[in-house]
Each structure stands twice: as structure tokens, then as C-alpha cells.
Amino acid sequence: MTWAIVPAAGRGSRFGGATPKQYLPLAGRSVIEHSLRAVLDHPDVDGVMVALAQDDGAWPGWREIGGKPVLTCVGGGERADSVLAAVQALPATISEDQWLLVHDAARPCLHRQDLARLLAEGREDAVGALLAAPVRDTLKRADDRQHCLGTEPRESLWRALTPQLFRRGSLERALAAAQRSGIKVTDEAMAIERLGLKPRLVEGRDDNLKITTPADLALAEFILSRAIGHG
Numbered sequence: 001m002t003w004a005i006v007p008a009a010g011r012g013s014r015f016g017g018a019t020p021k022q023y024l025p026l027a028g029r030s031v032i033e034h035s036l037r038a039v040l041d042h043p044d045v046d047g048v049m050v051a052l053a054q055d056d057g058a059w060p061g062w063r064e065i066g067g068k069p070v071l072t073c074v075g076g077g078e079r080a081d082s083v084l085a086a087v088q089a090l091p092a093t094i095s096e097d098q099w100l101l102v103h104d105a106a107r108p109c110l111h112r113q114d115l116a117r118l119l120a121e122g123r124e125d126a127v128g129a130l131l132a133a134p135v136r137d138t139l140k141r142a143d144d145r146q147h148c149l150g151t152e153p154r155e156s157l158w159r160a161l162t163p164q165l166f167r168r169g170s171l172e173r174a175l176a177a178a179q180r181s182g183i184k185v186t187d188e189a190m191a192i193e194r195l196g197l198k199p200r201l202v203e204g205r206d207d208n209l210k211i212t213t214p215a216d217l218a219l220a221e222f223i224l225s226r227a228i229g230h231g
Ligand SMILES: Nc1ccn([C@@H]2O[C@H](COP(=O)(O)OP(=O)(O)OP(=O)(O)O)[C@@H](O)[C@H]2O)c(=O)n1
Pocket: 006, 007, 008, 009, 010, 011, 012, 013, 014, 015, 022, 051, 075, 076, 077, 078, 079, 080, 082, 083, 104, 105, 106, 107, 210, 211, 212
């Protein structure tokens, strides 16, 4: 049994506009519907818990997608708070050792082969795993006036993507510890790493982009218009 967690309580401040980006139209659906279907389409995923903003008026109210349950809870001030709230809101029938798949509502272009590989390789790993893409650009460190301070070695650098796959018990403990510490963790793997554990990186496609700015939405439209295995 594997359940998905989809954090969808963000307001999209970097994107701008009145409608939170996860509810914008994209390739015949909404951004969030592509992201939900991308994880629910896998036969091993049994349902999803979606973390919503308080009084989210844009949520369409789905109670099932593809015959699988869609549950909702209220998220928190930061992404990590929303993920923790969703983990804690899951039914008690989902035990501590069950796998949870955390996927951004803002990542609609997840390819089914990436998800299949993450589930196959990740569930073989004792700690868990995440999709990630090797860094392919030269990386510069800058000062506060955007002048180069130097070039970072990129050979061992990866960009974390989602989904990220961890067991319910370890994920809840890691996120709760990070929350108590006041340290902002920007993904689930960072919380797990703080426990001294080493999640496995599973190489994912570069087109599994996160919708952050309007340019990302246009690119996602192109990617999904050529949908060969995308959500
Ligand atoms: N308090 C928050 C913040 C973010 N998210 C979700 O986490 C994902 C990735 O976050 P991001 O791209 O940063 O979304 P926003 O926070 O909405 O964007 P911004 O930072 O530009 O406001 C999104 O699906 C977003 O809805 C969430 O559930 N709860």
C-alpha cells in the first residue's frame, strides 16, 4: 500500500495573479489535476491526501479520481508544515512502515516512467528515495550585488524534484523534528538527512518542472501537448 501526499496550500506569490497557480488551466485540465492524476495513475498508489489552504475556494472538491479516494486537510504556513499536516491527517489504517509519495501540486509534468522507476528503486532502499536531476549548468555563487564570487563544483550536485518517497513513520518524525527546531526544510529529503540518513537519488527527467513563474506554465503546456507518458 502506498499513499500520495500532495501539498497544494501555496499562494503562488512568485507566479503572481489572483488565482493560485495550482488551479490555473493547463493542457485541458488544471495544473493540480495533472499532478494528482500523474501519481494516482500508478496501480500501486491507493489514494491521495491533499493539503489545501484554509478556506480554499478554488478546490474543485474531488472526492475520488480514477476510482481512488481523494482526501483533504488544511495545510500550514510553509510547504513542510503542509506535508506534515497531510501525513498526520492520513487514516490510522496506513501504518508507520507504509510508503508515502510526496508530490508537489505544482509539478504537473511528472512522467509515468519516472514514477515507476522511483517506486521500483525507492522501495528497495531502507531509507527512501527522491527523483532528482543532475546539474548540467555551470553554477556561480554571487554576492549581494550579483557579482560572481566563484564557480561551484557541479560534479556531485543534483536538483531535487518530486515525488519523494519515504515511510510514514520516519517522514512524520523527521518533519516534526524539523518543525520543532524552527529550521525551514524545503523538501522531505532535507528533513530525513537531518536525522543522519541518506535518501537515494533516482534520476528523473528535466521536464518534470515546478510551475513557479508564468514562463514555467507556457513550457508545461508545450511538454503536455506532446504528452507521451506524461500525466
Ligand atoms: N505553505 C505551503 C506552501 C507551498 N505549498 C505547496 O508546495 C508546492 C511547492 O511550493 P511552491 O512552488 O513554493 O508554491 P507556492 O508556495 O505557492 O509558491 P510561492 O513560494 O511563489 O508563493 C506547491 O504545490 C504549493 O502549493 C503548500 O502546500 N503549503
